[in-house]
Amino acid sequence: xETTATRTADTCAGPPQGDRRPDGQDMYTISEVVALTGLSAxxxxxxxxxxxxxxxxRSHTGQRxxxxxxxxxxxxxGKLRLTGMPVADMVRYAELVRAxxxxxxxxxxxxxATREDVLARIAxxxxxxxxxxxxxxxxxxxxxxxxxxxxR
Amino acid sequence: xETTATRTADTCAGPPQGDRRPDGQDMYTISEVVALTGLSAxxxxxxxxxxxxxxxxRSHTGQRxxxxxxxxxxxxxGKLRLTGMPVADMVRYAELVRAxxxxxxxxxxxxxATREDVLARIAxxxxxxxxxxxxxxxxxxxxxxxxxxxxR
DNA sequence: TAGGACCTTGGAGTGCGCTCCAAGCAAGCG
DNA sequence: CGCTTGCTTGGAGCGCACTCCAAGGTCCTA
Numbered sequence: 250x251e252t253t254a255t256r257t258a259d260t261c262a263g264p265p266q267g268d269r270r271p272d273g274q275d276m277y278t279i280s281e282v283v284a285l286t287g288l289s290a291x292x293x294x295x296x297x298x299x300x301x302x303x304x305x306x307r308s309h310t311g312q313r314x315x316x317x318x319x320x321x322x323x324x325x326x327g328k329l330r331l332t333g334m335p336v337a338d339m340v341r342y343a344e345l346v347r348a349x350x351x352x353x354x355x356x357x358x359x360x361x362a363t364r365e366d367v368l369a370r371i372a373x374x375x376x377x378x379x380x381x382x383x384x385x386x387x388x389x390x391x392x393x394x395x396x397x398x399x400x401r
Numbered sequence: 402x403e404t405t406a407t408r409t410a411d412t413c414a415g416p417p418q419g420d421r422r423p424d425g426q427d428m429y430t431i432s433e434v435v436a437l438t439g440l441s442a443x444x445x446x447x448x449x450x451x452x453x454x455x456x457x458x459r460s461h462t463g464q465r466x467x468x469x470x471x472x473x474x475x476x477x478x479g480k481l482r483l484t485g486m487p488v489a490d491m492v493r494y495a496e497l498v499r500a501x502x503x504x505x506x507x508x509x510x511x512x513x514a515t516r517e518d519v520l521a522r523i524a525x526x527x528x529x530x531x532x533x534x535x536x537x538x539x540x541x542x543x544x545x546x547x548x549x550x551x552x553r
Numbered sequence: 554t555a556g557g558a559c560c561t562t563g564g565a566g567t568g569c570g571c572t573c574c575a576a577g578c579a580a581g582c583g
Numbered sequence: 584c585g586c587t588t589g590c591t592t593g594g595a596g597c598g599c600a601c602t603c604c605a606a607g608g609t610c611c612t613a
Contacts, residue, residue: 331525374522
């Protein structure tokens with residue numbers, strides 16, 4: 250029952266990602282994808298040129314027709330982008346997916362390394378938050394001191 | 402007792418930041434600052450050119466001599482950089498500091514806004530972490546499925 | 554006093570991630 | 584039919600944050 254699911258590991262690991270998209274016959278023009286993802290059409294075409302996207306279907310006149318799995322992929326790319334992962338690394342991951350099932354181990358390792366990066370970045374930000382909070386407290390105190398000085 | 406401290410709010414809000422630096426007569430060449438901060442000398446000079454640094458003292462022959470307060474400032478800049486704050490925004494903050502005490506309110510607001518940004522970014526990263534974890538679980542399961550398939 | 558490490562400057566160059574442009578094709582509408 | 588809107592392409596351009604270069608001055612040690 251789940252052996253075929255290995256083929257779609259990088260587009261639907263788990264339930265279908267939640268985002269709205271009227272299932273039935275799923276096909277989206279580039280401008281629809283722009284509306285759904287917030288990316289620009291330029292960026293979508295650029296992602297394709299650099300090998301970050303899987304093959305995108307075309308209409309009989311050559312226009313792009315995105316599918317739900319492409320949107321799922323873009324959602325993942327968006328998440329990875331938030332982590333600061335370089336586009337080149339995402340392209341590497343995309344290449345592994347295209348290369349087939351024998352790259353599972355490498356993809357798995359890449360995901361786990363990325364997870365560690367994200368944890369480290371969260372820790373960094375919490376350190377920064379602490380500094381910021383100290384400074385904010387200081388400013389609040391200084392503000393009160395100035396106020397009481399003025400009223401003296 | 403604390404009224405003079407308002408003058409140093411942006412270099413030593415709280416205890417002296419912990420980082421090692423042999424107090425006494427504090428003076429550092431640019432290469433010492435490179436060693437202490439991990440920034441390049443190019444970057445340090447560039448920060449100065451764009452107005453991100455306060456005035457840096459010079460030796461009688463014109464070489465930079467950094468002081469502890471400059472290192473504290475660089476530590477703050479480093480933290481803010483981690484949050485993804487654009488350099489231009491940090492320059493703005495530096496200008497407020499140079500402008501004097503009457504910019505307290507604006508600096509305070511800027512710090513609080515930055516704090517909110519950091520919180521939002523942490524939340525984003527935690528969302529990404531959740532996606533990553535789902536994917537990692539999926540890959541782990543798929544790996545086990547493939548293994549048991551091979552052994553069948 | 555010589556040599557080498559280190560410092561100075563303005564300006565040019567780099568890498569990344571888009572962002573835009575020009576020229577042209579295709580579909581829908583009055 | 585013309586008009587508008589939307590899509591196509593390769594390639595050029597942009598903003599950011601550095602990064603480096605060339606040409607020269609300074610510091611230290613012997």
